[in-house]
Amino acid sequence: MSKLQLMDDKVLVGLYQKGDQSAISELIRRYKQRIYSSIFFLVRNRELAEDLFQETFIKIINSLRKNHYNEQGKFLPWALRIAHNLVIDHFRKQKLMPLQHDSEEFSVFDILPQKEKNPVERIIHDEKMELVRALLDKLPKDQREVVILRHYGGLSFKEISKMLDININTALGRMHYAILKMREVMDEKKIRLKE
Amino acid sequence: MNKTTTREDLLLYAYNDCGLADSDRIQKAVDGDPIIQSDFNEICQVLDLLNHSVQEPSQECIDRIMKYSLNR
Numbered sequence: 001m002s003k004l005q006l007m008d009d010k011v012l013v014g015l016y017q018k019g020d021q022s023a024i025s026e027l028i029r030r031y032k033q034r035i036y037s038s039i040f041f042l043v044r045n046r047e048l049a050e051d052l053f054q055e056t057f058i059k060i061i062n063s064l065r066k067n068h069y070n071e072q073g074k075f076l077p078w079a080l081r082i083a084h085n086l087v088i089d090h091f092r093k094q095k096l097m098p099l100q101h102d103s104e105e106f107s108v109f110d111i112l113p114q115k116e117k118n119p120v121e122r123i124i125h126d127e128k129m130e131l132v133r134a135l136l137d138k139l140p141k142d143q144r145e146v147v148i149l150r151h152y153g154g155l156s157f158k159e160i161s162k163m164l165d166i167n168i169n170t171a172l173g174r175m176h177y178a179i180l181k182m183r184e185v186m187d188e189k190k191i192r193l194k195e
Numbered sequence: 196m197n198k199t200t201t202r203e204d205l206l207l208y209a210y211n212d213c214g215l216a217d218s219d220r221i222q223k224a225v226d227g228d229p230i231i232q233s234d235f236n237e238i239c240q241v242l243d244l245l246n247h248s249v250q251e252p253s254q255e256c257i258d259r260i261m262k263y264s265l266n267r
Contacts, residue, residue: 021264021265024261024264025261028260028261032251032252032257033250033251036251037248037249041250049252050252050253050256054256057260058260058263061267125247128244128247128248129247131244132244132245132248133248135241151242157206157207157210157212158212169203172206175206176203179206179238183240186244
């Protein structure tokens with residue numbers, strides 16, 4: 001483990017503001033999956049998700065360089081708020097809802113990069129990916145948003161309630177109903193992950 | 196579900212999002228009540244499935260960000 005990997009976000013932000021490029025590289029490495037997954041499951045288009053991810057980090061870089069960051073060590077909620085606002089702005093501009101981007105002929109999962117997997121592992125992986133997508137599709141937008149921010153973004157329910165300007169019990173309630181709904185679909189499809 | 200442990204409590208516990216005292220109380224409830232244990236297992240099964248779909252951006256995308264950062 002490198003020295004940078006042991007540093008907390010606040011220290012990395014400080015180092016970057018002093019010009020250390022490896023600090024922003026570490027912040028990207030640390031949070032790329034959480035931030036990117038959150039964007040991806042909201043927009044459901046890989047190319048667009050990459051654009052918004054890039055735009056998110058450009059805003060982060062500009063803010064840090066101008067010393068506009070004042071989140072007292074809460075880098076991830078801040079970064080996810082930027083990403084979330086960019087997603088909202090995108091759909092506002094497009095005037096469409098972030099649902100049903102795929103068609104029967106085209107699936108975003110067709111163009112996802114395939115990590116090194118053997119054919120059997122790949123089939124199992126793809127099936128699970130498809131299933132998760134189907135589960136998330138069944139959820140109302142407000143529930144899906146909470147699931148994505150909590151599960152993929154890694155925000156606490158308190159942080160989600162602050163970001164979405166809702167009561168923490170509302171956030172918990174939405175997650176609770178989302179779990180029930182997903183569980184119901186899993187039962188319908190007779191999905192059992194663990195014996 | 197008993198009076199002191201709700202499904203919301205179980206969610207907070209599943210995500211390690213509650214205080215130490217609450218964690219201890221909820222763990223005891225899960226261990227001591229088969230219904231609560233079943234509810235908790237249901238939550239864990241869904242969350243486990245969601246874990247299979249974590250995504251990450253391409254290396255090219257990250258390279259573009261780093262290039263931007265270097266040129267600022």
